[in-house]
Amino acid sequence: MKNKGILSVTAFSLLLLIFSACSTSKVAAPDGGGKVKVSGNWTVQNIDFEGISSKGFKVTVFDDAPYSCFVGSQWNLVASGNGTYTLPAGQDCVAGERPIFWGVATENGVPTFSFKKMPGGVKPAKITDGYKLTIKSVTDNSLVLQDDIYFEGKTIYINYHLTK
Template identity: 35%
Template structure:
């Protein structure tokens, strides 16, 4: 009888431990962004900052002032080929940059590398890895991590779908 009681106690304890470790329902569900959510034509409408003063950010993606990207259009095809076009104006030069991009669902990242005349994507070793924050048919938010002090801060890129 003691043996049955001991086995029942162990089973109950195991079930309680397993139950406490299982995911809880009813909480905020994390949105998983897929590659297909990112594919399309986007306009970068707004750039905000998390954990870093705006004045500390001097450039973005090696192109000069981050403000040059506001109003830029990004074309992201399903094949991974793409480009972004800076509108120009003021101290900003108009420019179109060819890129090769990808999205990783497991780690929720958006990567791209710049391609220049004659480059093959597989031979380009430098690029940018950003965090896919959210994506719908109408909007896309990507965060560029930057070191600031002893922590990671973010430059937040807020896109809307381009008019068709």
């Protein structure tokens, strides 16, 4: 039994090391245009959908708030991987800053943005759940992140359009 625990700790440590090694503030642009820095201060300008009409569609995103609460949210992505997102006040929105730990990587040729929510003083290694979005496009001043969710038997996509 002891060896199983050691193996689990070793496997988890290896996963953490891989995630940390992939955590960077730059990613290859999806159009092949070289590396683009993702760190910095971003604002979600709008959110749109593919595969479903947003009219009357309500969904909570990132286990936090309705998607509409994220329009106007501020994302502070520090190159170290630390960061925050701040939701503005609004109907059904709990305004405020949420700490995150984030990174970018390329998986099977697809650039991705991943983050973990970091509740009060917890270290990133202690958090096992997180969120992974596809980087659909990125330039020095714009970023489009796409989240895919399974809904009513099909995959739909939520696109977050951010600007610096």
